[in-house]
Amino acid sequence: MHSAEGSVLTGTHFIDGDVACAEGAIAAGCRFSAGYPITPSTEVVERLASRFPLVGGMFVQMEDELASSIAIIGAAWGGVKSMTVSSGPGISLMQEHIGYAAITETPSVWVNVQRGGPSTGLPTLPGQADMMQARWGSHGDYPMIALCPNSPQEAFDLTVVAFNLAEDYRTPVLLMLDEAVGHMLEKVVIPPAEQIEVRPRRYTRKPPSDYKAYECEQGSLVPDMAPAGKGYYFHVTGLTHDERGYPAMNAMEQDRLIRRLKEKVDRDADGPLRMVESSHLEGAQVLVVSYGITSRVAERAILEARAGGLKVGHLRLLTVWPFPEQLIRDLLDQGTIEHVVVPELNLGQVVLEVERVVSGRATVRRVSHAGGTVHEPKVILEAIEEVRR
Amino acid sequence: MTTDSKEVFSQPVNGQMEDWLRMDRMPHIWCPGCGIGTALNCFVRAVEASGIPREKLAIVSGIGCTGRVAGYVRLDSFHTTHGRAIPFATGLKLADPELNVVVFSGDGDLIAIGGNHFIHAARRNLNITVICINNFTYGMTGGQVAPTSPELTTATTTPYGNLEPPFNLAHLADSAGASYVARFTTFHVRPLVNCMKEALLKDGFSFVEVLSPCPTLFARRNRLGEGLDMQRLFKEKAVRRDGESTSSAYVDLEKGPIVIGKFKDRPRPAFLSVYNDAMRKALGPDRFKPYGPATMVEPED
Numbered sequence: 001m002h003s004a005e006g007s008v009l010t011g012t013h014f015i016d017g018d019v020a021c022a023e024g025a026i027a028a029g030c031r032f033s034a035g036y037p038i039t040p041s042t043e044v045v046e047r048l049a050s051r052f053p054l055v056g057g058m059f060v061q062m063e064d065e066l067a068s069s070i071a072i073i074g075a076a077w078g079g080v081k082s083m084t085v086s087s088g089p090g091i092s093l094m095q096e097h098i099g100y101a102a103i104t105e106t107p108s109v110w111v112n113v114q115r116g117g118p119s120t121g122l123p124t125l126p127g128q129a130d131m132m133q134a135r136w137g138s139h140g141d142y143p144m145i146a147l148c149p150n151s152p153q154e155a156f157d158l159t160v161v162a163f164n165l166a167e168d169y170r171t172p173v174l175l176m177l178d179e180a181v182g183h184m185l186e187k188v189v190i191p192p193a194e195q196i197e198v199r200p201r202r203y204t205r206k207p208p209s210d211y212k213a214y215e216c217e218q219g220s221l222v223p224d225m226a227p228a229g230k231g232y233y234f235h236v237t238g239l240t241h242d243e244r245g246y247p248a249m250n251a252m253e254q255d256r257l258i259r260r261l262k263e264k265v266d267r268d269a270d271g272p273l274r275m276v277e278s279s280h281l282e283g284a285q286v287l288v289v290s291y292g293i294t295s296r297v298a299e300r301a302i303l304e305a306r307a308g309g310l311k312v313g314h315l316r317l318l319t320v321w322p323f324p325e326q327l328i329r330d331l332l333d334q335g336t337i338e339h340v341v342v343p344e345l346n347l348g349q350v351v352l353e354v355e356r357v358v359s360g361r362a363t364v365r366r367v368s369h370a371g372g373t374v375h376e377p378k379v380i381l382e383a384i385e386e387v388r389r
Numbered sequence: 390m391t392t393d394s395k396e397v398f399s400q401p402v403n404g405q406m407e408d409w410l411r412m413d414r415m416p417h418i419w420c421p422g423c424g425i426g427t428a429l430n431c432f433v434r435a436v437e438a439s440g441i442p443r444e445k446l447a448i449v450s451g452i453g454c455t456g457r458v459a460g461y462v463r464l465d466s467f468h469t470t471h472g473r474a475i476p477f478a479t480g481l482k483l484a485d486p487e488l489n490v491v492v493f494s495g496d497g498d499l500i501a502i503g504g505n506h507f508i509h510a511a512r513r514n515l516n517i518t519v520i521c522i523n524n525f526t527y528g529m530t531g532g533q534v535a536p537t538s539p540e541l542t543t544a545t546t547t548p549y550g551n552l553e554p555p556f557n558l559a560h561l562a563d564s565a566g567a568s569y570v571a572r573f574t575t576f577h578v579r580p581l582v583n584c585m586k587e588a589l590l591k592d593g594f595s596f597v598e599v600l601s602p603c604p605t606l607f608a609r610r611n612r613l614g615e616g617l618d619m620q621r622l623f624k625e626k627a628v629r630r631d632g633e634s635t636s637s638a639y640v641d642l643e644k645g646p647i648v649i650g651k652f653k654d655r656p657r658p659a660f661l662s663v664y665n666d667a668m669r670k671a672l673g674p675d676r677f678k679p680y681g682p683a684t685m686v687e688p689e690d
Contacts, residue, residue, distance in 0.1 A: 023416075029465070032480065032483060032484055034476075034480060043569075051669075053668045053677055053678065053680075054676055056679075056680065060479070060483065062476060062479070062509070063506060063509040064505060066473060067473065067475075067479070067505075067506050068476075069511070070469060070470060070473040071477065071480035071483075072480055073477060073480065074467070074476070074477035074478060074481035074482075074484065074485070075480035075481065077467065077484070078481040078485040078488065079484055079485055080484035080547060082484070094471055097470065100469070100470050132624075228447055228481070228486050228488060229444055229447070229465065229485055229487060230444060232465065233444075233463045233466070234465060234466075235460060235468070236468065237459075237460060237467075238470055244413075246411070246413075246414055246460070247460060295651075322672035
């Protein structure tokens with residue numbers, strides 16, 4: 001299935017990451033969004049508010065982020081692809097419903113245009129300090145898919161991917177932009193509708209009498225949904241539930257449900273969910289692991305280091321969650337990497353995963369930055385050069 | 390009340406009440422003497438009387454004793470998070486306008502933690518029906534004070550008496566813009582069925598408050614007796630005043646009166662028609678794509 005004709009703005013545009021994200025959502029088939037104004041993400045919903053009525057969609061400005069974040073879940077169960085968008089404090093308010101979307105297995109896309117935090121922090125300036133919140137912000141164990149674009153083009157592309165993954169895995173997918181990517185104006189090429197792969201919702205083929213809301217087909221860990229309004233009389237709850245979708249208050253059902261939820265995503269961490277970009281990995285002595293806007297600054301530092309004769313490779317994570325741990329182990333297995341450098345606009349978040357996976361097989365150097373602007377390339381360069389000492 | 394509800398209530402539920410319930414989930418969690426089951430029974434009768442096709446009716450609850458209604462009734466049913474049944478219903482209704490969406494939840498859920506959503510949905514005049522079981526307390530968590538608890542109520546979190554005045558829910562809904570506002574009790578089952586039916590068929594935001602006994606955690610602690618005693622209290626203190634201004638339609642359990650009736654039934658353009666009309670005007674009929682089931686995700690071939 002591909003994008004709907006007439007709704008996609010095919011062509012070459014000069015737009016920012018927020019607008020590109022909105023266009024990506026439309027191209028992916030999103031037709032409902034609920035949100036609440038917050039800098040620096042507001043431009044996404046402003047764009048949707050003006051574009052949706054032209055393509056059969058609707059944006060509703062809700063009374064707060066609590067409402068926005070569950071309205072999109074209601075819309076998903078009503079049969080429409082849906083998305084909400086926020087930043088900083090708004091994302092904090094939405095955390096409960098990320099967990100609700102995870103346990104009810106509701107396909108949904110959540111955009112976080114990251115700003116400096118905590119609390120009101122730096123509303124107009126970039127940060128990457130919500131990466132661990134993205135993974136663990138709601139209570140309990142649950143799966144997470146989080147993608148990090150580093151340009152307006154990728155904001156478009158990965159928004160489409162996010163919607164497709166939300167359908168494939170029936171889970172909330174977080175799109176982690178940051179203020180810099182969100183407000184950066186660049187060339188964005190939107191392909192013709194027929195070239196944009198769009199995943200349809202996977203509805204059950206069973207009649208209501210045979211349908212169990214959370215029963216998986218053999219080999220699959222993702223149950224099929226039933227459409228509302230068709231006599232399936234299914235039940236959806238945020239309580240731990242059995243295959244029928246009924247509350248089941250016991251350790252056995254908890255174990256079965258929560259392990260399946262985690263496993264359906266985690267088992268594909270180094271499979272279909274692994275999205276990375278890499279350069280100069282072969283024979284690299286130093287590996288820079290980066291994501292989002294920081295990857296573009298890191299690229300400059302890597303170029304300079306390589307010009308100075310250092311063997312530096314770059315691994316950019318487009319998918320940060322689930323973390324591609326096997327990939328990093330494989331890179332270490334090649335036996336050349338002595339030093340791993342992780343620059344990020346926080347005081348050490350994704351680097352914790354890198355340290356866990358590297359597990360002493362190389363030195364791991366954090367290049368922390370509290371946010372508010374991007375790194376100076378020379379700070380990353382200095383960290384790379386430490387390997388000489 | 391304009392129509393006589395006797396006729397509605399004298400009809401037995403088509404087939405069996407059991408047909409409307411998920412019998413494989415029985416027994417339910419509600420205490421003996423609780424009014425939620427009575428209200429649910431009235432709701433089923435109202436649905437049957439409304440003529441709404443069963444598969445086109447979806448029910449959304451929040452958290453709490455009343456929040457469990459969604460789990461027991463055989464409809465497309467959604468048990469959501471605490472306080473957020475109304476915004477969930479907002480998304481559900483707007484995704485599929487052909488669905489009749491009912492929010493069935495308690496006073497703490499809808500008016501305390503969910504109060505902001507309640508007034509905004511009423512302001513939007515969103516096309517949903519909200520049924521609020523008001524039992525004056527938090528039952529599920531063990532009898533804490535609620536924003537509907539009468540002054541001086543003894544609750545686990547107000548051991549020396551509640552010092553705050555309660556909300557008048559009907560007045561709140563009315564002021565915020567609801568199309569339809571009514572209040573009855575679990576004693577007044579006939580008019581309750583009828584008003585639930587009217588609310589289901591009303592375009593726009595319709596609100597039905599149902600005063601209901603919580604014998605275990607409210608009545609007992611406040612020397613109001615058992616469930617039946619509260620029903621008697623509803624019977625004796627209730628005064629029916631249809632069309633009464635909601636600002637004076639108070640609930641006074643102690644001295645009375647408990648004002649019940651259909652307070653508001655006004656024509657007011659509902660959210661979806663306002664939206665489609667305004668967009669058609671702003672963008673022109675050629676450019677605007679009306680919002681509706683056509684936007685739904687296509688099932689896989």
